[in-house]
Amino acid sequence: MEIIDAHCHLDFEAFDTDRSAVMSRASEAGIEKIVVPGVSAENWPRIHALCSQDSRLHACYGLHPYLTEKHSDQDIDTLSNWLDSHESVAIGECGLDYRKGQPPKQKQLHFFEAQLRIATDCDLPVVIHSVKATEDVIQTVSKFNSIRGMVHSYSGSYEQALQLIDLGFYISIGGQITYDKARKLRATASDIPLQSMLLETDAPDQPDAEHVNQRNEPAYIVNVLDALVDLRDETKEEIAEQTTANAKALFKI
Numbered sequence: 001m002e003i004i005d006a007h008c009h010l011d012f013e014a015f016d017t018d019r020s021a022v023m024s025r026a027s028e029a030g031i032e033k034i035v036v037p038g039v040s041a042e043n044w045p046r047i048h049a050l051c052s053q054d055s056r057l058h059a060c061y062g063l064h065p066y067l068t069e070k071h072s073d074q075d076i077d078t079l080s081n082w083l084d085s086h087e088s089v090a091i092g093e094c095g096l097d098y099r100k101g102q103p104p105k106q107k108q109l110h111f112f113e114a115q116l117r118i119a120t121d122c123d124l125p126v127v128i129h130s131v132k133a134t135e136d137v138i139q140t141v142s143k144f145n146s147i148r149g150m151v152h153s154y155s156g157s158y159e160q161a162l163q164l165i166d167l168g169f170y171i172s173i174g175g176q177i178t179y180d181k182a183r184k185l186r187a188t189a190s191d192i193p194l195q196s197m198l199l200e201t202d203a204p205d206q207p208d209a210e211h212v213n214q215r216n217e218p219a220y221i222v223n224v225l226d227a228l229v230d231l232r233d234e235t236k237e238e239i240a241e242q243t244t245a246n247a248k249a250l251f252k253i
């Protein structure tokens with residue numbers, strides 16, 4: 001059984017002391033490939049270095065909405081240039097986060113749209129972070145023709161998921177699905193077509209219910225898979241096989 005972790009911040013400091021052990025456990029768990037998203041211009045060189053030395057890792061470069069106050073317009077130019085000489089399977093992560101305390105919406109939208117433009121120009125998919133902002137994400141991506149990508153750690157409604165799928169997006173499911181209280185997400189994940197689903201951990205963040213308050217890691221993706229087996233009609237092998245095929249098709253890996 002081959003699994004792809006479609007979203008994991010393996011470059012983060014949280015893995016500095018035991019990254020190779022984390023990767024061994026990932027391989028033992030059946031993880032064939034991991035997509036590592038960028039969050040700011042500062043971390044792109046680190047991601048590039050990491051992904052260049054391990055063929056299981058695939059880099060993305062982008063500007064995360066959390067860090068909007070840190071980004072500058074210069075970073076947008078740097079991103080365009082960076083892609084000329086650094087292999088990237090997608091642009092991201094980028095997107096919108098409308099939780100309290102997050103940067104102003106207009107600024108977030110500015111960087112989000114700029115990255116959607118780059119993705120369109122370079123014909124790359126986008127990795128989208130969307131929290132309490134799914135309506136605006138749908139409206140914003142609708143303005144771009146032939147855009148495609150994934151919405152990571154999906155938290156919108158079932159209806160919005162169908163709209164995103166229609167627009168060319170995959171819905172990525174992570175550890176949140178293992179929590180009984182995540183009723184809306186569990187219902188969505190049981191009903192959306194498997195052909196539009198990806199699996200992810202978002203490690204070191206968003207641990208599953210078995211690892212609450214612990215560092216998350218790619219090997220724990222099997223708990224996401226098990227939760228999906230409970231919710232859906234397909235077997236574990238069928239879910240792994242289809243989501244892996246989906247990730248390969250999206251990222252051309």
Ligand SMILES: [Zn+2]
Pocket residue numbers: 007009037093152202
């Ligand atoms: Zn992330």
